[in-house]
Ligand SMILES: Nc1ncnc2c1ncn2[C@@H]1O[C@H](COP(=O)(O)OP(=O)(O)OP(=O)(O)O)[C@@H](O)[C@H]1O
């Protein structure tokens with residue numbers, strides 16, 4: 070396995086600005102993610118993490134600055150074009166399609182890998198039917214990978230929150246991406262479930278995927294990420310090795326308030 | 339010149355009716371997210387109730403207006419609570435409410451047909467102000483002055499209500515926010531009822547005034563207003579009271595002038611051609627408001 | 634056999650109109666199923682209807698060829714409308730499509746060469762109900778195929794959440810464009826079928842009434858499955874006839890009340906695959922619980 074710290078840059082933010090009305094959600098931010106790494110993106114609530122993911126996937130467009138992936142500029146592209154480059158994601162508040170079974174969700178995620186035209190699929194040509202069956206098997210194998218194979222035919226809305234999250238990860242894997250963006254994949258999970266997601270992330274990295282992981286659980290970040298970026302109020306606070314980053318006083322301050330505040334709280338007790 | 343001024347006032351009064359009607363339609367659309375096909379029936383029913391109040395109970399003109407307006411408002415609340423409220427909880431969105439409003443349109447229209455024995459009724463001439471008043475060089479029927487003033491008062495009043503009061507701010511906040519509407523907190527409830535009542539009442543006012551002015555009290559009254567009022571809403575921008583009012587007046591004036599100086603056949607054509615032009619060139623209406631856009 | 638003939642004599646025209654409404658409801662469903670509320674089916678129907686009537690009248694082509702022309706004409710009109718409309722926000726598009734219906738009527742009133750204007754247009758040919766039935770079967774089969782193809786999967790995703798669908802590589806606007814074209818083709822066919830059944834077209838033929846009827850049929854039957862609009866069209870067309878039998882005079886009121894009740898208690902329509910699946914899941918859970926308890 071190549072050393073992620075030395076591998077080439079896959080995703081790069083250069084001086085990106087994004088504001089909503091008066092709120093500057095991302096403020097002249099530059100950052101990068103290296104190929105083959107599990108890169109943590111951390112910061113307190115409202116720091117702009119989800120906004121960054123929305124910018125990468127094209128749901129938002131930056132006010133200024135550039136975002137490049139694999140040498141291509143993303144900032145003017147439509148979301149479906151960006152997806153076709155090999156970027157896939159999950160959502161902080163699970164966004165599965167209502168009325169679809171788990172298997173159908175993942176099949177939908179395989180849209181880019183369907184291998185036939187819509188027209189051929191409508192006509193039901195032999196090739197289209199073969200490809201459909203192949204995609205179906207692939208979707209099943211993805212469900213198996215996240216441990217949801219036995220629930221394939223159940224409606225997504227009848228699954229538990231943690232199960233829905235896993236289906237969503239399987240769906241994101243359907244397009245066979247190069248870069249996977251996970252927005253708080255362990256939110257609402259117990260420790261056991263959370264560490265199984267962590268193991269899955271490692272497996273995926275070992276199969277060649279690059280992963281950007283938004284995570285509030287610092288234990289998971291230090292355990293599973295090889296590098297990280299810390300932001301606050303849309304600005305870069307620290308980047309590099311996760312342990313060093315988290316130990317950084319500025320980061321501590323952003324997360325836990327001012328040092329002397331903390332001392333005062335101590336004193337009050 | 340004389341004729342020109344006369345027709346100008348004619349058009350203004352006609353357009354005031356369209357605007358009066360359109361304001362409520364746009365208000366419900368932008369605040370409650372409902373495309374209300376039944377909005378025209380409020381006008382028909384207000385006119386019918388006003389008519390019978392006059393003919394059976396001999397009430398004076400202002401009371402007839404008040405009764406009609408009240409009828410429109412109450413009817414709108416009833417329709418909202420029966421037809422739209424159950425869907426809010428189920429998050430059926432624009433589509434569900436559209437269908438229930440179509441249902442109410444069918445029901446109320448055919449009931450209106452019964453109420454008028456499928457005829458077009460007219461207010462007896464002695465029951466409303468029907469003299470001519472000299473305004474500068476032209477003689478203007480009293481009803482036209484009343485209509486023009488009615489629009490100005492309603493438009494300014496509703497505009498101030500929305501922009502300057504607490505409840506108005508709540509109305510703007512609820513606008514299409516299904517979560518807020520679905521929660522049904524006290525505030526949301528009040529906003530919904532108030533919006534429905536205002537819409538029904540203004541539609542009712544347009545109905546009574548229009549029923550008198552056109553001597554047509556029947557179920558076709560509301561339908562005619564619906565089409566033109568709708569055009570005013572689209573041209574004016576549907577979440578904008580000022581835009582609707584101005585667009586309505588302009589459409590009325592244009593309609594009258596085209597009928598007078600071009601040809602009667604072209605009258606509606608010009609209105610809708612304008613509509614098409616606005617749709618393509620300025621899809622957010624006169625004042626180009628974008629307040630309802632959400633990511 | 635006699636009973637069948639009697640039924641046909643009494644209700645034949647209802648069945649034919651139900652089939653025609655099924656085309657319209659399917660056309661509306663085509664766009665609804667990608668999350669677009671549009672009344673433009675009636676516009677495409679007008680294009681198809683007048684085109685079919687005029688080509689049969691002036692060019693003496695066969696009825697079958699004119700159906701083909703109506704389908705193409707409706708599809709082309711839909712493509713143009715889609716380009717103009719798909720830029721608009723969804724609520725705004727609903728309004729715009731309604732405006733287009735009004736404009737269509739004015740155009741047909743003021744273009745007598747094309748539409749006969751106020752006097753209307755007599756259509757010289759009549760279509761055999763059997764042929765309408767065959768055509769409807771073909772169109773319905775096409776919807777069945779669409780539903781079970783990649784397009785169907787993509788359209789459901791776009792309807793439920795266009796933003797999420799787009800991050801999975803599904804271009805929402807393109808899917809909706811296709812939906813419009815399908816809507817146009819089917820609407821055009823329906824318009825021609827109506828022309829060859831009524832044998833008389835006026836500017837009022839393709840107007841608000843029909844626009845609301847087709848949306849109501851599609852939603853009443855259920856807009857989450859291709860079978861819904863077909864069922865909805867038959868129910869909605871048969872409703873007044875049935876009501877006339879039970880409550881004459883107030884059949885319109887009864888029809889409105891029925892529509893209201895169905896929408897309040899079944900807002901997703903009569904045919905709802907999601908409800909079926911939820912029920913099935915509940916049954917399964919119930920069975921498992923019993924097995925565990927036993
Ligand atoms: N669509 C939007 N419209 C307006 N403001 C927005 C929008 N999206 C995000 N913001 C604002 O941008 C800022 C950053 O939000 P973002 O969701 O990116 O934070 P986050 O780091 O993901 O926080 P959390 O940990 O709570 O998920 C916040 O102040 C938020 O209110």
Ligand SMILES: [Mg+2]
Pocket residue numbers: 118119120161
């Ligand atoms: Mg977030």
